[in-house]
Amino acid sequence: MRQHGIRAQQREQTRQALLREGRRLFSGSGYGAVGLAEIVQAAGVTKGALYHHFTGKADLFRAVLEELQQEVARRVAAAADAHDDPWAQLTAGCEEFLTATTDPDIQRVMLVDGPAVLGWSQWRAMDEAASARHLADALSFLIDARIITPQPVAPMVHLLSGAMNEAALWLASSSDPKDLDHTKAALAQLLQALRTA
Incomplete structure (x- = not known):
C-alpha cells in the first residue's frame, strides 16, 4: 500500500x-x-x-495552456472578490485580465500559440470554460440587478471577451508603458456604456 x-x-x-x-x-x-x-x-x-x-507535445501544451488560463481566472476572481459592489467587481475583474495578460509568457501561450496550436474552436471552448462563464455570470447578475440594461448575455460576453483578448494582443506589441492605463480607461468607458442611466 x-x-x-x-x-x-x-x-x-x-x-x-x-x-x-x-x-x-x-x-x-x-x-x-x-x-x-x-x-x-x-x-x-x-x-x-x-x-x-x-499523448504528445500538443497534449502537454494544452495542459500548460489550461493551467495558465486557470491562473489568470484565479487572478481575475481575486481582483473581483476584493470588492463588494457588483459593478466594481466586473470592472476590477476585466482590468485584472488585461494586467495579467501583459505577462509575455501568458501572452505567448494563451493568446498567440493557443489558438494556432489547438485550433480556434478548441481554444475558444477552453477560454469559455476558464473565464467566459464567470464574465457571463457577472453580467447576468448586473442585468438582474438592473445595473445593466436587460439584453441577451451571450453577445455581450463574446464582444467583451474578444475586445479584451484583442487589447491584450495589442499590448503585447506595445512599447509604451502608458498603454495599459490607456487601455484600462478605454475599457472603463466601454463598460460604462452598458450601464442603465
Whole structure:
C-alpha cells in the first residue's frame, strides 16, 4: 500500500516537472520552436514518461495552456472578490485580465500559440470554460440587478471577451508603458456604456 503511494507521488512529480518545463519552454521559445527531446531533457525524464502522462507535445501544451488560463481566472476572481459592489467587481475583474495578460509568457501561450496550436474552436471552448462563464455570470447578475440594461448575455460576453483578448494582443506589441492605463480607461468607458442611466 505504501509503495503504491510512493509511485503515485513520483508520477505526480514527473507530471509537474513536465508541466513546469513545458510552460517555461513554450512561453520562452514558442510552441513551434520546442521539441519533445528538449522538454524531456529539461524535465529530467524519458519520452516514455512524457507519453505516460500526455499523448504528445500538443497534449502537454494544452495542459500548460489550461493551467495558465486557470491562473489568470484565479487572478481575475481575486481582483473581483476584493470588492463588494457588483459593478466594481466586473470592472476590477476585466482590468485584472488585461494586467495579467501583459505577462509575455501568458501572452505567448494563451493568446498567440493557443489558438494556432489547438485550433480556434478548441481554444475558444477552453477560454469559455476558464473565464467566459464567470464574465457571463457577472453580467447576468448586473442585468438582474438592473445595473445593466436587460439584453441577451451571450453577445455581450463574446464582444467583451474578444475586445479584451484583442487589447491584450495589442499590448503585447506595445512599447509604451502608458498603454495599459490607456487601455484600462478605454475599457472603463466601454463598460460604462452598458450601464442603465
